Ligand SMILES: Nc1ncnc2c1ncn2[C@@H]1O[C@H](COP(=O)(O)OP(=O)(O)O)[C@@H](O)[C@H]1O
């Protein structure tokens with residue numbers, strides 16, 4: 001579990017994250033939603049310690065990140081996996097070499113076991129047979145899947161995904177969402193996903209946090225979204241006619257019951 | 258063009274080196290990366306360095322010969338002049354400057370692209386010390402391989418002079434060899450190789466600094482590679498002056 005207390009992150013004089021607190025639970029898909037530019041990526045990178053923060057604290061299983069030295073942080077990071085917005089595959093390496101990379105760097109496995117693990121992970125994301133391809137030869141959806149395979153190679157306790165659906169068509173998006181959800185439940189991972197895709201929210205949002213201008217504007221789950229009268233949620237979520245209509249119908253039917 | 262900006266950059270450069278020179282998390286992986294860099298930064302430059310050295314050696318010999326057309330000056334002086342200019346300056350300094358262009362821009366753009374496409378973040382999240390894993394093998398490869406490149410350059414430069422001197426009829430083989438051996442100071446080679454090692458360190462670390470800390474996108478990556486070449490060249494020239502003062506005077 002990850003606990004965030006009053007996180008503050010500035011760039012120069014601009015406060016981008018202005019005091020966010022949140023808990024992220026194991027075996028759950030935790031979603032951070034918000035408009036583009038609201039601070040999702042900065043928040044996530046601060047959680048991971050990729051940015052030095054200007055205030056607050058982050059606890060990994062109760063242990064404060066600020067008190068971890070260089071070495072302890074590195075061990076913690078071997079328990080983390082991350083899927084970046086642009087996939088961030090190493091483009092000089094093949095699919096297989098990308099996935100095996102963390103294993104070669106950190107595990108004591110013998111070569112054959114590493115190969116098995118790579119094939120398992122690639123199988124898990126339905127990419128059998130793509131082992132020898134280079135990232136440049138893959139479609140956006142395939143790259144995301146390789147990135148997921150690489151992120152789960154080390155059996156992470158924590159999985160972070162920054163807009164895993166950006167640039168994907170709706171069908172592929174749902175495949176990726178469900179994949180992340182299944183993996184989360186299967187291995188009891190604490191998963192945090194940044195997204196502004198409402199389909200994902202309604203599909204997999206166990207615990208949803210809405211960020212607006214660097215503040216936490218709302219927290220709840222996908223069922224709450226349909227009933228809440230929080231203005232920020234309604235403004236962010238129900239932007240289209242279709243979604244507003246869905247909410248009206250939902251409220252009408254729940255009043256009737 | 259602001260003094261504090263340079264001071265700040267220098268501070269960040271020193272901090273980066275502090276991160277580069279840490280114990281590798283996996284020696285085998287670092288060694289593999291080192292071998293790849295030997296190929297990228299070293300072997301791939303062999304052809305370029307060879308051709309340039311041969312022809313510059315030839316030109317130095319011909320130019321000296323043309324300028325020394327005086328019957329009172331013995332012909333072997335041409336060989337001495339070729340030897341001294343190739344060993345002392347052309348091979349260590351000029352070839353290093355050429356490598357600063359070729360290797361420096363390559364390092365900066367590779368690292369810059371990895372930065373803006375979040376590949377460096379991906380390494381960090383895995384727990385890899387990205388500065389060390391990406392930069393240390395490049396520095397070590399260049400510091401190890403450039404002396405080989407430069408020694409080859411010295412040899413080929415002098416060979417170029419020898420061959421072209423003969424082909425143009427400006428200096429015969431006996432005179433050339435006599436000149437080469439006359440008052441030859443082997444310490445000059447040591448001096449040249451010391452410079453080479455320092456320059457190799459400058460080229461790789463300064464270019465890596467510019468690439469590693471890129472912010473932004475493709476345009477900034479391009480700018481960083483220009484900056485890498487310009488600043489490593491300037492620092493080489495400055496270091497050349499300082500080293501010459503320190504070692505030869
Ligand atoms: N490295 C940076 N330096 C300065 N400002 C930044 C940096 N990264 C992000 N920002 C600013 O922080 C805000 C939040 O950005 P980000 O977290 O990327 O938003 P998003 O929710 O779309 O992921 C934006 O206004 C952005 O301009």
Ligand SMILES: [Mg+2]
Pocket residue numbers: 040041042085162163
């Ligand atoms: Mg973002």
